[in-house]
Amino acid sequence: MATATAVGSTVEVIGCTSNTETIELYFENKRRSGGGTISNLRRKGNVVLVTFDDPEAAERVAAQTHTLEGQELKVKLRATENIDNTTLIVKNVSRETTDDGLGYFLKDVTGSNVVHIDRERSRRTATVKFKPAIDVLEVIQEFDERSTKKKVLDRAELQLFPVNETRTVIIRHLPKGVSKDWLELYFENKRRSGGGDIDEISLDPSRTSAKVTFTESATIGEVIRRSHSFQSHSLSLSVFYDGVGDDSDESPFEDDDVVEDGCQSLEEDTPPVQRKQYVARKGKPSLERERTQQKAYTPPKKHLTDIRPEYTVPIDGDIIHFIEANKGYLAEFRDAMAAVDATTTRDIGEDTIRVVASKDVNGKSSKEDWEITSQTALAGVFGGYSKVSVPVVPQLWDEVLTDLEEVSQGVLKMKMDDREHEIQLIGKSSEVENARKKIQHAVQAHLEKMDRESRRKTSKINQQNRGKLFVLRQRLDAIRARHKDVDISIDLKLGHVTFTGCQEHEVQSAKCDVYQALDSIIEKRFRLKTCLASFLEGNQENSACSNY
Structure with a gap:
């Protein structure tokens, strides 16, 4: 039974030219490679996929550097792959089996409609698309538990396999003159091709087909949506799934059997055939058979107006990132779009979002109505968010940054480049406005303080009698009350x-x-006995007398 690979147990070895046996011996040698027992090893061109029984072995291997037969190897953990619940790989398909016959059989197995079959007859393999989605792993498990007789179609026992997320596209029927360098430069040019960073490019021996493996799986969506050409020759691109046309451990690009463009839609008309009919009851599919003379199975044709429209709109990347980082705001956004029968997707690094109808929209006018309604909902959501930059003078940069702790927690504060001296605020418009006012108020308060400091004047009365200053200190509150804008301080030790x-x-x-107050204090001197002088010295804090 086909099962999903254990998460984190597979590594990719890139650029290795050693034979498969040498690679297997190396990675099973724990002392040299850090590896362990290997459960599967597959070669795909210059990339070798090594799956270990123990995920920790894969982590150890990925953390080390490796050299084999004088060649430095690039090794990394293979990213976790998601099962595509709309696609099945079917192997060992008889060449006598028609697409409609295969579709009819699989509809009975899965209970879902078959909408597309991509056949590769030379390898007896098919990639089948379903709508609605199915539970792929459950379907495969139930199919594997059937008796052999119930897996047979046209005297061939079928095998079902899941399709994992892929990072590879295949380009068929390459025109002459296309080189590996051109493919790399073109598909790494995001503006020209919609592509991005590339891990590997492989050409088949006849140079009529090529596979391009990107670093990020999200890149494929944009690349496939676009049209591509080389010197006015149109290029044919499709997604490449592991396992399709790959029945051995070797890459299909290593023999002369080049992948063919065997795609055939179920919408094409096919002649009537004499075959067994598979009748499906409600609930789980049944395999009750009866012979009958009938037309071949053909799903209903899809009219051009029976589609799920979509469109792409530019959006501020910082705002959408803020929404995605906040579960509450993200739920509000999704609910608002679901209310108008729309879903949204965004490619990593792109400042655009794609809006897709969540159900079929029939008719041109209905499509226009949906677009207007969804665009209004989208504008309503993003209209509630804003991004503003608050300028800060260089002298106040450090002081204002400390005031950011008082800004609303619902606002994302982004410290800009020190040379720009701006603080960027992102969030709900009302909270951003409150945060902006708080920062501006803090800036204004600091500016006023700096202005006061720059204009402050200082003056002193020096060398005054300490006894008089002691008495003056008792009267100082009344003087300060008359001169509130002047700070007055007394230093008894220095007499200032x-x-x-x-x-x-x-x-x-x-x-x-202060001069008038000092002049009003009368000073008299007395001769005191030694014992009285000592007493007064010990109580200077409670006396206006001082020993001069």
């Missing part, structure tokens, strides 16, 4: 009175009041 204020006339006015 210091005045600080922004206005010169205010400082001088406070200074005059």
